[in-house]
Amino acid sequence: AQSVTQPDIHITVSEGASLELRCNYSYGATPYLFWYVQSPGQGLQLLLKYFSGDTLVQGIKGFEAEFKRSQSSFNLRKPSVHWSDAAEYFCAVGADSGYSTLTFGKGTMLLVSP
Amino acid sequence: DTGVSQNPRHKITKRGQNVTFRCDPISEHNRLYWYRQTLGQGPEFLTYFQNEAQLEKSRLLSDRFSAERPKGSFSTLEIQRTEQGDSAMYLCASSLDQGTQYFGPGTRLLVL
Numbered sequence: 398a399q400s401v402t403q404p405d406i407h408i409t410v411s412e413g414a415s416l417e418l419r420c421n422y423s424y425g426a427t428p429y430l431f432w433y434v435q436s437p438g439q440g441l442q443l444l445l446k447y448f449s450g451d452t453l454v455q456g457i458k459g460f461e462a463e464f465k466r467s468q469s470s471f472n473l474r475k476p477s478v479h480w481s482d483a484a485e486y487f488c489a490v491g492a493d494s495g496y497s498t499l500t501f502g503k504g505t506m507l508l509v510s511p
Numbered sequence: 512d513t514g515v516s517q518n519p520r521h522k523i524t525k526r527g528q529n530v531t532f533r534c535d536p537i538s539e540h541n542r543l544y545w546y547r548q549t550l551g552q553g554p555e556f557l558t559y560f561q562n563e564a565q566l567e568k569s570r571l572l573s574d575r576f577s578a579e580r581p582k583g584s585f586s587t588l589e590i591q592r593t594e595q596g597d598s599a600m601y602l603c604a605s606s607l608d609q610g611t612q613y614f615g616p617g618t619r620l621l622v623l
Binding site for chain 1: 515544546551552553554555556559567569602604611612613614615616617
């Protein structure tokens with residue numbers, strides 16, 4: 398069965414600083430990988446996804462993520478964080494049968510300091 | 512595209528009562544998913560439908576839980592004889608075939 402680990406429960410970043418959120422997955426085949434963001438009281442919004450091909454994927458709001466098979470990682474990055482980026486971020490892996498179900502990590506709460 | 516909608520947004524109930532939640536997916540999406548999210552955790556898969564057929568159920572979905580999607584459009588999730596451990600956010604998502612899942616705002620359930 399697949400699993401996702403997000404080792405950081407909370408991260409605080411100064412506004413304008415760079416950000417990297419870590420995600421490690423466990424899966425036997427080629428994974429489908431996703432990053433979602435959740436603001437308080439809101440549903441999950443897809444930031445980006447990886448299916449195949451280029452291992453560096455671009456998403457919305459200036460986010461990018463890099464798939465590293467050798468490290469079983471799919472870390473999310475942003476070069477300059479804005480206060481509006483404060484939210485909870487979830488990494489997810491799709492099941493092998495066309496990612497019909499998603500397995501999520503426990504999430505990383507991003508706090509942005511002025 | 513009006514997005515995935517869920518009703519109600521909040522529900523407070525007493526232990527032992529039954530509750531029903533509704534999810535309206537994006538109109539052309541044929542797949543619909545239910546997830547549950549408890550405090551400090553990521554969403555956990557419960558079940559999914561392709562059109563009106565329920566194709567997969569998680570072991571998390573006890574006998575007290577039932578989901579339907581009678582006409583392949585909206586879906587309902589019913590919890591019978593609620594327990595305090597059922598308190599959570601219930602999220603619905605939809606997709607077109609095996610495409611990206613788009614999530615609704617969720618229904619937050621509190622069982623007293």
